[in-house]
Amino acid sequence: MALYGSNAEYALHCLLFLVPLPEGEALTARDLAECQGISPSLVAKLFTGLQKAGIVAAQEGARGGFSLAKPAEEISMLDVVDAVEGRKRLFDCKEIRAKCLLFGGCAPEWATRGLCDINAAMIAAERAMRSELAKRTLADLAGKVAAKMPADFAAESARWLERRAATRGRPHAMGGA
Amino acid sequence: MALYGSNAEYALHCLLFLVPLPEGEALTARDLAECQGISPSLVAKLFTGLQKAGIVAAQEGARGGFSLAKPAEEISMLDVVDAVEGRKRLFDCKEIRAKCLLFGGCAPEWATRGLCDINAAMIAAERAMRSELAKRTLADLAGKVAAKMPADFAAESARWLERRAATRGRPHAMGGA
């Protein structure tokens, strides 16, 4: 019912949590999943695509996780949706103009010459859409979100993630509460 | 896999056959269907949507058929795809930002204030796409197609349809072949 579905939404929201992450730090799929109330497996699946596209880098093993592979300014929304949903076309032309029975089953050369005009228009619309999506980067989005939130929330969020990490990697965790 | 599928393609191609039709004339769903090698029922279904949108007018009964309800210059590709495929959104925001467990199940007011920034960007892209589709009218498309075809094809096409009509309405048809 829509070109871009839940995959794109989850991926973008997850990535926004990765943007303010300090260098060298990483978030696990589990953290990102619990943070959004979805399954860790789903996050892992989405980020597989993101990794193949060179958007995120995966650190395996214990205390591993995901982090951005490029500066947030160089990651556009278009890159993200293409990575997680595949490069979806706005319209797939089946070239039905060639099947017109008016030609008696044998389409003349002029009928199939060049691009179908309908398809051409659709491609133009698709190009406009993609161009609009290519403008916005993860950094832009993160900035807009950060502008909305109270000043102390960023710190609180970081503390939340820190506490979450404390219960994981260190077997001898010292309860910070 | 694509936002607009076969419905849009069939509908547009069928409508292109209606554009050069003389005033008062109509083509039946059967003619349009056989002309493109598809089922008449499918054409009827598509044109039901087109009729509700006020794009075509249906003449019922014997010797009935479909004809354009407006000049081809006033029918945009956007009107057509909206009519046959429904007004599809580029992206359906599920407002997952409100479900962030970081809020403890209760999202603060600032998190849900205004439009989700991701959704906003998607809406902008959708608007660009629709705007591009709204530019092209059926008349434009028909003109481009007509420019490709040989000069005598238009007459031949009309004759083909005429012969097709002859075998239909009149029970006492005189075989032209």
Added chain:
DNA sequence: AATAACTCGGACTTATTGAGTCGGAGTTAG
């Protein structure tokens, strides 16, 4: 005026795509 044939109209069935989940391989800390 009655008949008969043809037309459009909406509802159903099937196939394909997307969403979500599960278990396995690999890697790193201890």
Added chain:
DNA sequence: CTAACTCCGACTCAATAAGTCCGAGTTATT
């Protein structure tokens, strides 16, 4: 060396899209 945690590819299920079928209405004919 052990152990635990991580990511990764393949599978299952549900929803949507495509296509088809039968019924109601209208018109030209006799």
